[in-house]
Amino acid sequence: MILCIETSTTMCSAALGRGAEVLATRSIEAPEGGHAAALAPMVDELIRWAKAEGHQLSAIAVSAGPGSYTGLRIGASLAKGLCLGYQIPLLAIDTLELLAHQAISALPEGQEATIFPLLDARRMEVYAARFDSQGKRLSEDYAAVLDGEHPLFEDAPHPILVGNGATKTRGLWPQSSYEVWDEGFAPQASAMIPLASQAFERGDFVDTAYWTPNYLKDYVAVIAKNKVLNR
Known part of the structure; x- marks a missing residue:
């Protein structure tokens, strides 16, 4: 049983599956950094469903990038926390x-x-x-x-x-x-399940403590303009 997390674009999704089978999935459009508010409740709902059905998580898979810096960072942080809490391995799937x-x-x-x-x-x-x-x-x-x-x-x-x-x-x-x-083609956690299952079988786990997403480009912070002072 693998929990997959995908946050590389404005589409935020999570899914539970085994092998190539998708057992449960949730997704929501989360523009402008909305992953922080949307992701955790979805994942919590899926974990509660898994427990109610008697399933036990074997691994967490997360979208490894490239993509949105903020989205990838949020997805990676939650995935790492879950892996440490449940003491299960982490899989990183190239976006x-x-x-x-x-x-x-x-x-x-x-x-x-x-x-x-x-x-x-x-x-x-x-x-x-x-x-x-x-x-x-x-x-x-x-x-x-x-x-x-x-x-x-x-x-x-x-x-x-x-x-x-x-x-x-x-x-x-x-x-x-x-x-x-382009229409309808955003990375989805449900589509990650077969890739994550194959990676699990190969033992392609990453170091939970030190792994970071593949951002490809350095993050550039933008200073917000003060609309009152116009500067």
């Missing part, structure tokens, strides 16, 4: 790999494609990676600046761009052929 597998599961049977999971990194930047249609990783996670002169996918066959970062690419490369899947 872009999760998003790629969600897209692959939506492909028509037999369709070949190159999957580019893209997460918004503000302005014209995205967090990106590259996978084939069987889920094989073809690149490491990286931060990219989008521009109209150089398509992100270059010579990749049948590119499909997935996620909230893919929205920025609509019409950006009119001379190129590619698909954009």
Whole structure:
């Protein structure tokens, strides 16, 4: 029994599962740092349900990033606290790999494609990676600046761009052929369960005390403008 936590975007979700089976899931849209208020009650509800059904947690899986700095930090903090409290191991699931597998599961049977999971990194930047249609990783996670002169996918066959970062690419490369899947494609905890179960079977646990999410870019704090003094 694995509890999965996903907080890399404005969609905040948690799910319980075993193997590939999703037993219970909760999700809510939590914009502007709303994960802090939304996540803990959802997780508490799922844990109470598991106890009532006689289930015992074996591990916690958390979205490892990249993505929202604040969201990832909140998800990681809660996951670590639960692991320490229940004395169970922690699994870290790459967010872009999760998003790629969600897209692959939506492909028509037999369709070949190159999957580019893209997460918004503000302005014209995205967090990106590259996978084939069987889920094989073809690149490491990286931060990219989008521009109209150089398509992100270059010579990749049948590119499909997935996620909230893919929205920025609509019409950006009119001379190129590619698909954009953004509506309904946010990373989800329920989709993390098969990946987390596989990682559990392999024993791919991370150090609960010292592991940190993969932010890819350094956090830049912004000083809020005083609306009264206009400065």
